[in-house]
Amino acid sequence: MTLISLILALALEQLRPLGNRNRVWLLFTRYANQLERNLNAGAERHGVLAWFAAIAPVLLLSLLLFYSLKAASPVLALALNVLVLYLTMGFRHFSSAYSEISQALAEGRDLDARIALANWTGQPTAELSVGEISRLAIEQGILDSYRHVFGTMFWFAVLPGPSGALLYRLGSMLNQKWGNRSGEEDPFGLFASRMAAWLDWIPVRLTAAAFAVMGDFEDAIYCWRSQARAWGNYANGILLASAAGALGVKLGDPLRQDYSLKYRPELGLGDDADSSHLKSAVGLVWRSALLWLAVTLLISLASRMG
Template structure:
């Protein structure tokens, strides 16, 4: 069931990609904003209450819907899983931007590449050099692949046997709430930060291991061990260090932004990032996706045999 739902959702998402600005996401974000306005009194417990109010009803609908439909027909339960996976995963959400930037750089259209990158990341890109655009594109692609594919897939598979698509829904909701409430000096958002950090712990390491297996294993592991802690966000550092080592490319380093030079740690190993490495980065992500699909297939087969 899990592997079939995954394959169908990935195929559907490739044929008709869904935007992260779709009505369901926007409705959830508006609800999160309303909860913050009404409940944020500057205390940690208010953030806990708001998180539970935002997430628990959504999980209840997801789980009850799966149980009821699965009792009527296995195929209806499968369709329910495919629907929620389609809504929560988003390989095309980043691969489309990645492809557009790569094409623009190959055509020496730096302005176009900067514009696509700015729309994707929300960062200032007007002063970036071509190599800096390529470097930031690889970094954003690695992080988005984790958020929209690998972590969502991990939690779907982990809970699918009992709760259908609830794991994928839980992870996507946790991501959205952390984006809205977390990452700031505010007690209200600390619970959202803590939940996402907990949910990320295992899939971050499995994803990094996948990059190592699908690329240069020794360099990926060495960069992971020696460089991940230098990045501001340790989980992101693990992903970027492993991907950079697997590709044999240097990430991080300085960026020309906001009329100054933004200094960042060097992460990865090998040649400086350039547009020539963008196809290799896409290939690494795809190989990792196929590895995960193969693992899920074996897991499903083992369950079926048992």
């Protein structure tokens, strides 16, 4: 059921993409905002309580519904899995912006590419060169592919029913709201940040390994081991360094933003990034996703034979 659910959800998402700002996630965002207003009294334990209050009811309800439907008909349980995966994962959450930037660069419309990249990443892009646009787009695409595809796939496969996909997606959303507050010392978001790091620990490394297998293996492993820790966020560094090595392209490096030079360590080996590498990055992500599906199939067959 796991493999079929993943394939059907990915196919449905390609046919009818669902944006990030759909009503389901807007409803959960309002609920999280309400919890923060009512529970944030400046202590870490309040953040722990709010995190469980936000996620536990959803997980319990999903498990209750899953097992109830499974008892009635496995097809209904499969439909629930597909629906939850459709809401929580998918390439089209980010690929439209990525495709828009790639096409604009290929047609020489640098200004349009800068505007699309700024809308996607929320970063200033007016001073970026074509190479810098390409680098930043590849980096954002790799990170978004992990958040919206690989992380969700892993936890869906590990936990029963749709609970794993919900746990990962909701945990990521709470970390973005409460844990990633740049420049703020707010104990309320510490637990959300720790839980997100814990949920990412295994799938980040498996995703990086998939990039290595489906690209230049030796360079990917070398960049992972030697360059990832220099990145500010180690988990992101693992993903970006391994992807850069697998693609044979240089990522990271300083960017010209806000009339200053923003320092970033170098990641990867080989050529400087340009618009041609954008398609290579998409190919790497798709091959890695297919590898994960193949491994899921083998595990399912082995468990059935056992």
